[in-house]
Amino acid sequence: MVSSFFTKIPSLSAIFSIYTSLSAFTIVFRTILHEILPAKIRHFIVSKFTDYFSSYFNPNFTFIIEEQSDYVTNQTFRAAQVYLPTLLTRISTGSLLVSSSNLKDPMAKPKFGIPVKAKITDDFEGIPLEWTLLSDRDNNPHQKYQKRWESAIFQHHTTFETLAMEPELKNTLIRDLDAFSSGKDFYKSVGRAWKRGYLLYGPPGTGKSSLVAAIANHMNFNIYDLQIQSVKHDEMLRQILTMTENRSILLMEDLDCSGADARDEDKEDDENQDMKKKKDPKVTLSGLLNFVDGLWSSCVEERIIIFTTNHKEKLDPALLRPGRMDVHILMDYCTPVVFKKLAALYLETEDHNLFEPLEKMFLEVKATPAEITEQLMASKNPDVALKGLIEFLERKKMTKESVDFDIKEAEA
Numbered sequence: 001m002v003s004s005f006f007t008k009i010p011s012l013s014a015i016f017s018i019y020t021s022l023s024a025f026t027i028v029f030r031t032i033l034h035e036i037l038p039a040k041i042r043h044f045i046v047s048k049f050t051d052y053f054s055s056y057f058n059p060n061f062t063f064i065i066e067e068q069s070d071y072v073t074n075q076t077f078r079a080a081q082v083y084l085p086t087l088l089t090r091i092s093t094g095s096l097l098v099s100s101s102n103l104k105d106p107m108a109k110p111k112f113g114i115p116v117k118a119k120i121t122d123d124f125e126g127i128p129l130e131w132t133l134l135s136d137r138d139n140n141p142h143q144k145y146q147k148r149w150e151s152a153i154f155q156h157h158t159t160f161e162t163l164a165m166e167p168e169l170k171n172t173l174i175r176d177l178d179a180f181s182s183g184k185d186f187y188k189s190v191g192r193a194w195k196r197g198y199l200l201y202g203p204p205g206t207g208k209s210s211l212v213a214a215i216a217n218h219m220n221f222n223i224y225d226l227q228i229q230s231v232k233h234d235e236m237l238r239q240i241l242t243m244t245e246n247r248s249i250l251l252m253e254d255l256d257c258s259g260a261d262a263r264d265e266d267k268e269d270d271e272n273q274d275m276k277k278k279k280d281p282k283v284t285l286s287g288l289l290n291f292v293d294g295l296w297s298s299c300v301e302e303r304i305i306i307f308t309t310n311h312k313e314k315l316d317p318a319l320l321r322p323g324r325m326d327v328h329i330l331m332d333y334c335t336p337v338v339f340k341k342l343a344a345l346y347l348e349t350e351d352h353n354l355f356e357p358l359e360k361m362f363l364e365v366k367a368t369p370a371e372i373t374e375q376l377m378a379s380k381n382p383d384v385a386l387k388g389l390i391e392f393l394e395r396k397k398m399t400k401e402s403v404d405f406d407i408k409e410a411e412a
């Protein structure tokens, strides 16, 4: 029995170790027993339990609490993370981690953390305990995977208020997000994982990244920006995904350039594919989708998955299959309505005599919101900024006409 107990202790990734005596080990059981069993039976079990284990364990017993468990964050680890900073005065190694990440308030109190290998003394009902945070970053290749998340702290200021979009599309999206957020019981009742997928597509500079930020702010979710190109194999992907938390967005940007495109594989014969896989076992998009749809989904809650692309037509058909991405959103070139919203935001102007000619121009010239905002930022004076914008659009129109003319000449 003792050997099977030890084989069930998982391998290390990032762990807290609790050094405690054998009696502390029994205390955990005692707490559970207290709640569910009558006193006499309880005492009988505890005495038998103590007798049995005392013959096997030495007085210093270690509990290992891994950061991840069964593909999700281990809640015991989280609990320890919350609890241990209350014991900072008991750090025996005489050092503390100090950090401040509040960009909005530079004068905010710094946060204190526990350095790796620091020992914290504690006691539970008179029994001495010692906590140690261990990291096997150097020994365990899995630990490196954490670095593959591009950002963990989310500080983007775009909200739905500052995002220029067709109002109907924006309102539909907000309703969809709110329905998702309050839909826990619905998802459970129909047997679906509580997650929602959005595919944002459209030319560069039309606000796809800004929309992701607006969604994150609206939902109060963190964003995990997955760089799939740097994920070498499925096991690595699994490690990365298990580090994400509930109520978060898993983002994969510029999907058409990711290299995780199953269609490339379709073009090669089986033998070539096998050789390539052995040499460079890359993650495929379908591998990712299978994992996201499968085991991972059953362990996580309230997740949003967002893919962005400039070229929807180049995407792996697996991604476009019904049921894969729940909502497809086209972020397009500037329309008169979107322009008016940008002018209101950047120039604080609801009306201007140059609006009418500009609105007409937007029906003829393709310009992205990013290009428009750049022009609007040229001056705080609406007359100057809008005039500059007209000149910019005229130049764009002429360039396009001359390109079209060249193409026609070449064809003739």
Ligand SMILES: Nc1ncnc2c1ncn2[C@@H]1O[C@H](COP(=O)(O)OP(=O)(O)OP(=O)(O)O)[C@@H](O)[C@H]1O
Residues within 6 Å of the ligand: 162, 163, 164, 165, 202, 203, 204, 205, 206, 207, 208, 209, 210, 211, 310, 331, 369, 370, 371, 373
């Ligand atoms: N719809 C929009 N509303 C408000 N600002 C926008 C909008 N679209 C673009 N912008 C402005 O242009 C900048 C660039 O846009 P953004 O990065 O969101 O576009 P994108 O579609 O994600 O581009 P890419 O495909 O190149 O990543 C934003 O930081 C923002 O200032």
